[in-house]
Amino acid sequence: MREKKLKRRRRRLEAQGRMVNGVEVPDGEIPADISKQAPAGYSSRYYYRDKEFTCVECGAVEVWTAKDQKWYFEVIKAYPASEAIRCLKCRKKRRIHKAEQRRHMEEVAEKSKKRT
DSSP, X not given: OHHHHHHHHHHHHHHTTOEETTEEOOTXXXXXXXXXXXXXXXXXXXXXXXXXXXXXXXXXXXXXXXXXXXXXXXXXXXXXXOOOOSOHHHHHHHXXXXXXXXXXXXXXXXXXXXXX
16 A cells, blocks of 8 residues: 555656656755766765855855756756855955966966067
């Protein structure tokens, strides 16, 4: 009797698109497409849910949305064990700083080429 109920439940969940590789996607979460994720073997994500985190640089509390996670793991193909650690503001500052460092290094390389 119990097995019949479980089979019915699985069929219903599959029909609703709430089963990913035999794992039930909780109600309200976004199902993952494992075929679009970067290969990682043991750490594939079966669904995405909003996650609250604290920025390691400024201490601000932010939410990494399920929609953003789906894009990050399935379009960008980031490693599935990755987690958000910086808020949007700190990520932007960091990108600007890295771009400035690259520009500076290119200028130094150009100057050294001119000397030789």
